Amino acid sequence: MTAGLAHPAVRTVEIATEADLIRVRQALRAASEQAGLGLVDSTKLITAGSELTRNILTYATGGRGTLSVEQVRALGRNGVRGTFTDSGPGIPDVDAALTDGFSTGGSLGLGLPGSRRLVDELTVATSPSGTTVTVVKWGR
Numbered sequence: 726m727t728a729g730l731a732h733p734a735v736r737t738v739e740i741a742t743e744a745d746l747i748r749v750r751q752a753l754r755a756a757s758e759q760a761g762l763g764l765v766d767s768t769k770l771i772t773a774g775s776e777l778t779r780n781i782l783t784y785a786t787g788g789r790g791t792l793s794v795e796q797v798r799a800l801g802r803n804g805v806r807g808t809f810t811d812s813g814p815g816i817p818d819v820d821a822a823l824t825d826g827f828s829t830g831g832s833l834g835l836g837l838p839g840s841r842r843l844v845d846e847l848t849v850a851t852s853p854s855g856t857t858v859t860v861v862k863w864g865r
């Protein structure tokens with residue numbers, strides 16, 4: 726069984742520059758409102774999405790990637806799913822990357838583990854040709 730049926734409207738945001746962070750936040754906010762998420766949950770999803778966007782800008786080849794935002798519904802709840810995709814170089818050790826304080830960029834190493842705590846579901850699919858991080862936040 727899948728996590729839920731996708732709402733027909735899928736919004737895509739290309740991530741290539743710092744300015745796209747604003748579009749990512751707007752897209753996640755709009756979808757959160759449509760799904761009926763409260764302000765706290767919406768803010769958590771947007772904060773996680775901002776971290777994942779920063780990771781693409783910092784670590785993906787050319788600092789480029791894509792966000793797809795869709796509404797999901799399962800077990801009588803509405804939610805928002807954000808799928809962040811880039812084309813490499815991938816994350817060699819996902820368990821390490823999800824650990825507080827692990828960074829290959831000399832940063833705090835809190836983006837991925839912090840994001841995981843802010844959303845209901847976070848999955849990482851990665852290979853040397855790219856990374857996809859999917860987050861879901863459900864309404865209450």
Ligand SMILES: Nc1ncnc2c1ncn2[C@@H]1O[C@H](COP(=O)(O)OP(=O)(O)OP(=O)(O)O)[C@@H](O)[C@H]1O
Pocket residue numbers: 776780781784785811813814815816822823827828829830831832833834835836837838856
């Ligand atoms: N999209 C990605 N492509 C390749 N590697 C990534 C990607 N996202 C994260 N990583 C790797 O995972 C590590 C952990 O990511 P995380 O966001 O937790 O920390 P950080 O970006 O290094 O620091 P912070 O987010 O706290 O500023 C990164 O240092 C990097 O090695």
Ligand SMILES: [Mg+2]
Pocket residue numbers: 776779780835836837
């Ligand atoms: Mg980060």
